[in-house]
Amino acid sequence: MNNTTENYHFEGLPESFWIASTQKTNYPRLEEDIDVDVAIIGGGISGLTCAYLLKQEGLKVAVLESSHIAEGTTGHTTAKVTSQHNIVYDKIRRQFGEERAKQYADANESAIKFIAQLVDFKKIDCDFLRQSAYVYTQEDRYIEKISEEVKTAVSLGLKATYLEELSLPFSVKAAYRFDNQAQFHPRKYLLALASYIHSEGSSIFENTKITDVKEGDRCKLIAENGRKVLADNVIVATHFPFYDGLGLYFARIYPEREYVLGMKIKEKLPEGMYVSAEDTGYSLRTQPFNSEELVLLTGQGHKTGQRDLTSRYLNLKTFADSIFKVRDVPFRWSTQDYTTMDGIPYIGHLTSKHKNIFVATGFAKWGMTNGTVAGMLLRDLITKGESKWQDVYSPSRNTKPSSITKLVQENVNVAGNLIGGKMLRVPDEIEVENGEAKVVEKDGDKIGVYRDEDGVIYAMDTTCTHMGCELHWNPDDKSWDCPCHGSRFSYTGRVLEGPAIKEHKCLKK
Numbered sequence: 001m002n003n004t005t006e007n008y009h010f011e012g013l014p015e016s017f018w019i020a021s022t023q024k025t026n027y028p029r030l031e032e033d034i035d036v037d038v039a040i041i042g043g044g045i046s047g048l049t050c051a052y053l054l055k056q057e058g059l060k061v062a063v064l065e066s067s068h069i070a071e072g073t074t075g076h077t078t079a080k081v082t083s084q085h086n087i088v089y090d091k092i093r094r095q096f097g098e099e100r101a102k103q104y105a106d107a108n109e110s111a112i113k114f115i116a117q118l119v120d121f122k123k124i125d126c127d128f129l130r131q132s133a134y135v136y137t138q139e140d141r142y143i144e145k146i147s148e149e150v151k152t153a154v155s156l157g158l159k160a161t162y163l164e165e166l167s168l169p170f171s172v173k174a175a176y177r178f179d180n181q182a183q184f185h186p187r188k189y190l191l192a193l194a195s196y197i198h199s200e201g202s203s204i205f206e207n208t209k210i211t212d213v214k215e216g217d218r219c220k221l222i223a224e225n226g227r228k229v230l231a232d233n234v235i236v237a238t239h240f241p242f243y244d245g246l247g248l249y250f251a252r253i254y255p256e257r258e259y260v261l262g263m264k265i266k267e268k269l270p271e272g273m274y275v276s277a278e279d280t281g282y283s284l285r286t287q288p289f290n291s292e293e294l295v296l297l298t299g300q301g302h303k304t305g306q307r308d309l310t311s312r313y314l315n316l317k318t319f320a321d322s323i324f325k326v327r328d329v330p331f332r333w334s335t336q337d338y339t340t341m342d343g344i345p346y347i348g349h350l351t352s353k354h355k356n357i358f359v360a361t362g363f364a365k366w367g368m369t370n371g372t373v374a375g376m377l378l379r380d381l382i383t384k385g386e387s388k389w390q391d392v393y394s395p396s397r398n399t400k401p402s403s404i405t406k407l408v409q410e411n412v413n414v415a416g417n418l419i420g421g422k423m424l425r426v427p428d429e430i431e432v433e434n435g436e437a438k439v440v441e442k443d444g445d446k447i448g449v450y451r452d453e454d455g456v457i458y459a460m461d462t463t464c465t466h467m468g469c470e471l472h473w474n475p476d477d478k479s480w481d482c483p484c485h486g487s488r489f490s491y492t493g494r495v496l497e498g499p500a501i502k503e504h505k506c507l508k509k
Contacts, residue, residue, distance in 0.1 A: 025068050042065065043194075255303070261316050
């Protein structure tokens with residue numbers, strides 16, 4: 001093992017390669033009331049694909065993004081365009097039967113085909129490249145699972161091959177390959193898609209935070225600045241559904257974070273995209289970078305808000321040094337995604353009672369294809385009233401909302417009551433080093449304190465503004481993260497990720 005990680009120091013703040021290598025968007029903010037056929041809340045791959053396809057059907061659409069499009073989860077993905085979602089098909093077949101497993105396979109293969117055809121037809125320069133996708137294991141207990149996954153995948157018509165070895169710089173116990181998959185640059189793809197949406201009566205609005213949805217035959221959306229959007233149909237594509245109409249999504253999906261290094265190495269990674277069957281394993285793929293090549297190493301996953309004093313980025317660097325000769329790490333970033341209790345995304349009607357409000361969430365780290373599936377499936381539900389994939393993705397499958405309705409009623413106002421009763425005062429003396437954070441108590445209230453590299457102190461309440469959970473410090477991303485539902489706040493109190501809408505007041509001294 002190379003000991004190059006010892007005393008290693010990353011330069012600057014984490015930065016996504018996808019965002020750094022593309023121009024920032026500048027779509028207008030919503031400044032007047034509008035009336036549309038479909039209002040889409042969220043400007044990631046789900047929202048933009050929905051908007052593009054619905055506009056192609058002749059509908060007037062509006063995409064409403066609280067920040068900038070394709071800068072959230074989509075801007076921090078590893079961007080694998082694949083129907084190979086680790087070990088999933090045998091699990092679906094066992095839980096729901098072969099027909100639904102077939103729906104899932106067909107949907108994701110159709111997503112790959114859609115992206116490939118659109119890139120070719122529109123001549124989108126987005127580094128689209130056909131690749132094989134591999135799942136590998138280094139543990140005996142996954143060998144049989146991989147073998148069964150291959151058998152199920154083949155029975156569903158997928159091109160899957162069982163392997164006993166790979167050309168990776170470490171040994172594996174077993175692996176399998178899907179042929180004719182792909183990778184791309186997600187922001188280059190989506191910014192091109194956005195340019196076809198924002199015209200001819202359809203619009204994209206940035207810096208437009210929707211804070212409420214009024215249900216009805218025609219829905220009314222309320223923006224933070226008071227502007228209103230009247231729409232026949234609403235799609236909630238905000239990653240975590242900030243509005244769930246008592247669909248109780250907070251109890252049905254859970255957030256996880258992973259970390260990515262964009263590295264230059266002396267070796268050449270074998271062609272293909274690789275991911276470990278183990279939750280604690282690593283993912284690898286390449287990406288063109290100027291005249292060179294980046295290797296994207298992903299791993300160190302954990303539940304959002306989990307306390308950890310070690311640096312996930314340094315842990316990744318240690319692993320990288322054990323298998324590669326790492327020349328440089330020009331990029332590093334983290335990503336967050338939500339997973340449903342059964343591992344299949346929720347795409348469809350928000351609840352069985354909502355006929356004109358739809359949702360797309362819970363992609364379990366496979367959002368490039370599932371986000372594209374969301375666009376095709378929701379287009380069909382809105383324009384035809386049905387989709388051939390609706391059963392496997394239905395948000396209403398096997399749910400028992402009555403069992404936790406009481407929990408919602410008891411907790412929905414927790415955050416407001418807790419925060420409203422707190423007085424935010426910064427202690428006169430705080431023992432915290434530059435670049436570090438800690439939680440201190442002042443008159444019985446917990447205050448999160450961060451001191452930046454210049455010695456400036458930022459203090460804020462550590463109660464999440466969503467449902468009142470206690471925030472934990474994330475030392476890698478310099479953020480306060482919620483372990484309950486995945487909301488994240490900057491050290492200045494700004495909402496980085498929902499479902500929280502309300503920002504924190506921050507004192508600075």
